[in-house]
Structures are given as C-alpha cells and as structure tokens.
Amino acid sequence: MSQPTSEPATAAPTLAAALAAVRGYGLRLSAARRVVLAALYAADGPLSAEQIAAGVGGRVPTSDVASVYRNLETLERLGIVRHVHLGHSPALYAITLNGDREYLACDRCGDFLTVAPSELDVVREAIRSKFGYVASFTHFPIVGLCSSCARDVGR
Numbered sequence: 001m002s003q004p005t006s007e008p009a010t011a012a013p014t015l016a017a018a019l020a021a022v023r024g025y026g027l028r029l030s031a032a033r034r035v036v037l038a039a040l041y042a043a044d045g046p047l048s049a050e051q052i053a054a055g056v057g058g059r060v061p062t063s064d065v066a067s068v069y070r071n072l073e074t075l076e077r078l079g080i081v082r083h084v085h086l087g088h089s090p091a092l093y094a095i096t097l098n099g100d101r102e103y104l105a106c107d108r109c110g111d112f113l114t115v116a117p118s119e120l121d122v123v124r125e126a127i128r129s130k131f132g133y134v135a136s137f138t139h140f141p142i143v144g145l146c147s148s149c150a151r152d153v154g155r
Contacts (some may be wrong), residue, residue, distance in 0.1 A: 008097045010079035015041045018080050018095070027079055036071040037062050039079075046084055046092030046115065086112045086141050103141035108149040112141065 012018035022029055039052040042059040049072060053065040072093050075081035083091040087105040093100070099116050102120055105112040117124075120137060127135045145153060 009082075011097075012080050012095065013097065021078065022075075023078055027078075032063055032067045033071045033074075035060050036075065038091060039085065040095050041060070043094070044093040044111070045096075046086065048090050048092055051052075052093070055145055082138070084139055084141070086110070087143055102137035104137075105141040105143050106146035106149055107143050108145055108153070111146050111148075113146075 006062050011023050012021050015037055018041070019029055019034070019105045020035075022033065026031075029146075036052055039047060039056045039060045042056055047056065049065055049068045052060075052072075053068045055062040063083055072083070073082060076083060076093070081093050082096045083093050084089055084103060087101055087110060088109055089110065101114045102117050103114055117138075120142070123142070124135045128135050
C-alpha cells in the first residue's frame with residue numbers, strides 16, 4: 001500500500017557505502033562532499049544546509065553554505081539524499097535509507113517523528129477512499145500538535 005517516491009533511491013546504509021556510491025557514479029569525493037555526507041550520517045535526523053555548514057554542533061568541520069547546497073543537490077540527484085519540509089522549517093536533508101520514511105511534525109514546537117510508510121497506510125487508505133487521492137508524506141509531513149504541545153494547549 002505504501003507509495004514510493006518518484007526519485008530513485010541509492011541504498012547507502014553507511015558512510016562508506018555512500019562514498020562508494022558517489023565514486024560508482026564517476027564523481028569526485030571532494031572534501032566538501034565528504035563533509036556533507038559525514039554530517040548527514042552523524043545526525044539524529046534531517047538537517048538544514050545551514051546546520052551542515054555550521055558543523056553539526058562540532059561533529060564535522062564547518063563548510064561554506066553554498067558548497068553544502070551544491071553538494072546536497074548532487075547527492076539528491078543521485079538518490080543518496082532526500083529533502084523534506086517539516087512544518088514551517090526550511091528544507092531539511094537526510095540520507096535515503098532502505099525504504100522511504102514519512103513524517104509527523106508539530107506545528108507549535110517544531111519537533112517531528114519519523115515513521116515507516118506502512119505505519120500511515122490506514123491514513124493513506126482513508127484519504128484514498130474518501131477523496132480519491134494517493135497520499136505520500138515523504139516530502140511534506142502530516143502537521144499537527146505533538147502530545148506535549150496538545151496537552152499545553154488544552155490547559
């Protein structure tokens with residue numbers, strides 16, 4: 001039932017696999033490209049280009065933001081990286097893992113939850129049955145309130 005995205009994915013479960021995939025496409029492994037990939041593998045979730053350029057809290061060297069954007073564009077074209085818009089945030093980038101990931105995002109605090117597409121199949125089926133649309137939440141999330149913010153708003 002889960003809907004795949006239209007972009008081909010390149011399976012790269014590790015940094016070493018991603019570096020090999022880039023080489024396999026005949027591209028150079030510049031220092032800037034290595035930094036971008038290292039940042040994405042070091043992250044706990046999707047990152048903005050600015051967070052990558054700033055060094056992900058000291059986990060990787062800092063980089064020029066224009067270079068980060070160029071490399072993200074290339075890596076996305078190869079299917080190694082995907083971007084998502086979580087609520088009102090700028091585009092965030094993450095490694096494309098085996099299978100797509102979909103998202104729930106809190107409109108109040110900005111927190112998000114990554115879920116396997118199969119976990120949203122009942123929602124997807126309800127939308128298809130009621131409206132005839134085949135929904136995907138890989139690029140844009142389901143937006144609402146997390147349980148903590150919902151409790152705060154209810155007080």
